[in-house]
Amino acid sequence: MDNGRHPSKRVSLAGMHIDRTSAVPLHLQIAKHIRDGILSGAFPSGTQFLGSREIARELGCSRTVVLTAWDLLYAEGYLASTPRGSVMVAAVTAPHAEPASPAGKPAHMSERWRALLGLDYETNWPSVFAPGAPDISTFPFKDWSRLLRQAWQNPREQECLDLPPEGHPRLRSEIANFLGSVRGLVCSPDEVVVTSGTSGALDFCSRMILDPGDEVWVEEPGFIEARWALTAAGARLVPVPVDDKGLVVSEGIRRAPRARLIVVTPSHQYPLGVSMGLERRLELLDYANKNDIWLIEDDYNSEFRHQDSMIASLRSLDRDGRVIYFGTFSKIMMPNLRLGYLVANRHFIEGFAKGRARIDVHTSGIGQLALAEFMREGHLLRHLRAMRRVYAARRKALIDAIQTQMPGDLTVSSAVTGLHLVALFTEAMQARMTDREAVAILKQAGIQVQPLSQNFLARPTRQGLVFGYGRLRVEDAAPLLARIAACIGSASHSAPSEPPDARSY
Template sequence: MHLDRAADMPLYQQVAAHLRARILDGALPAGSRLLGSREIARELGCSRAIVLTALELLYAEGYLVSVPRGGVKVAALARKAAPDAPSPAPGIEPARLSHRWRSVLAIDYAFDLASPFSTGTPDIADFPFDTWARLLRQAWRNAPRSACTDMSPLGWQPLREATAEFLGTVRGLLCRPEEVVITPASSGALDLCCRMLIDPGDEVWVEEPGFIEARWALQAAGARLVPVPVDGKGLVVAEGIRRAPRAKLAVVTPSHQFPLGVAMSLDRRLELLDWAQRQGSTVIEDDYNSEFRQRDSMAASLKSLDRAGHVVYLGTFSKVMLPSLRIGYLVASPAFIDVFGRGRARIDVHTAGTAQPALAEFLREGHLLRYLRRMRLVYAARKQAVLDAVQALLPGELDIVPSEAGLHVTGLFTPRLAARLTDTEASARSRAVSNFIQPLSQCFLGTPDRQGLVIGFGRLPVEDAHPRLAAVADALRATGSGQSGGPGAGAARRGR
């Protein structure tokens, strides 16, 4: 192994990525004993701290286990050998709408973007607007002709290059610019996938509970949604296989599940990839808010484990910069990219090009990385303020699901609170005191098996957490019913 000290990827991630790849390709089989951290550091010419950090990351991901007297060996991973499978082939009256869109618009979805507890909404107060404005002016003062005419359906080439570098640094996802497509945020990427991959009636796995806006795109494409339960280890793949073994697609949020916030375990990830390869199915990985992690280390993306080209990775800059930016990306195998590019040219040609040159420079000059480092500290403090307030104000009534990333936490109702009211009633009461909190039950496709509240903190100042949650706690204890969230609440979108 060679450490590239000039690369953007941190040295400990380079060490972890090398060992992870050797374990997955069988060069380091289960039970293999590694050299001691001092010996590895001496051979690589780096500090022992770098090696220890890499090993800790692989411990957390489940690749390594400790043995007596301080040794380290490769864990036994539950993997099944599977033959290579072929990639999938490439103001109106309601009566005038398609049946699919009528069903989507009929969904009653309570949401309030103005609420301080809005989920997944970043705070733009500290965004470097001066720098962004300078780059916009600079990009268009002497704009190249290629930026003024129709761009490639795949996106502005310098931005594709900068995005690939960004993903390598922030997510440890090593990809080439040719594997990147620039899209209208992650919702546009998902819409493109639905148009290109789904025929009406195709079965699609969705997480239960899960991200309701992803379901809208799938339903609009005519998919038959198959809810697959999520537990503390993420999507229960075995249950998905039992319910729909030949599903065409699976849509997952493995690194930061919405709404529960759990991360999918390594065994589940490998089980999901094994199923996709055997069935020739596609897995769409929505890497929801993983940039805002509260620890320096985190699990590798599902896409980084994909050896057969069955995973399409979605992400967005809108959630980490400005919601109105509306620029995202997908990462897929070259075969997918070719088909997606030709299909995109027949739909909306390309993503709006006004901001793409400026965004490429924003990434290359390191402004987004610095902004992310600063905002991670801000959001970590806000999350802790919410946790402290819940513990003080609702003891024994809300159990917070542990989560290491994102801009929200989910509190599950204890039997004591569930005996008094439902989460939809609790949400209505929170709206009545101007602190709307999303009910967990509306994230279920079927009958909810638990009640809870999805508490966002991205736009919640630390000093506001306790007084606002105190108002909510008082409302939950009050006698009488709260006000209804109302059907109009579903009109707002979170802008992914």
């Protein structure tokens, strides 16, 4: 074993630091010290250690501790015995002594991973103005926990061992009923797939539908998290502007006529809140059909329509089965459930389910079972009805406060649905500061709001503030807006204005 490279002198552990206050047992500390030394090259193979008695004396521990460490390292293959019975380092091929990256970062990052991390944004979750954050203070947790317990107490063997990738049949059926009564979307349970929320659905759909480099139309401004999933799938994002009738289809055609997928929020465009007009919807469907493009309809928040009648979903206008409809329980219940659903034609679902079964198998089963019962017993609809009243009052209070406190600075964009609104900067306000500057000023005062401009992929064409109101108490709206007006008012006398943010990706 001695190839001349290894010292014949037996090595002592006298310099090793033993931490007697640590919860880590001594034998594990010794084993770690030796393992680290071997992997870093400090103890090359063939290195022989002093006898266990001497080491125990050096370290001030019992010999049993040293022998236990040796046993562990023998079992792991780090140590071997010399013909004369001494302990030596086995023929382990140690990696390079220097770590590949000193900061401990992974050595290789794919382009997609880098691109994903580059799509950064200012989050204010779950502060009072966080867009889309629901109020859970009146959520029927008692019923929910009873149903969770019940699901665990009497599970059917089948449910514990095997669940289809499309989701629990009872939940799929409850979702189909729910969509018919709340959304006017007629579908059968076998057109429904239970997902891990909209983000999970987008992740899977983009992996199934797209090849790296495929073009995808995304709304501009748009939902940043949708861009994350698409970017992770290697898509090339094509920002398509939104006007007061929604996504400008003609502009999408001009920018990327060969797109493979279009992602839209037609009922309540995120973040601007506009509803896509019928003519636009038909134009979009027609173009998608003629060019074999998939359409994802993210129908988030349509359960909270505060005024005007409900608009038919894109999916219900779709005769060719190319719309994949997404819904989520993140707003009507809570985001940490990670439960949502998609509705699509059976043909798509069959392929999707087979693909999914090979990746993450299915969404966690136990929550699905509890949710199916929660819906069947009527708790979800009751909670939804109560929250509609709460959110409508909060929305009104916020709009009144903006209009009273900052009439010359902000104008409320369309806000008929959902849990957030956009307050666009007036020309006068835009001349004084950018939305990012306003957000920075407010942050210093402890108020967290999101800048509209960060929802643009290319150069922002509008400036404004995105206000969530799901967690805003009615009585707090006016005082908070008064504070915002005061902060912005006093800062704009001193802050020099800069041109709008000019990021481009």
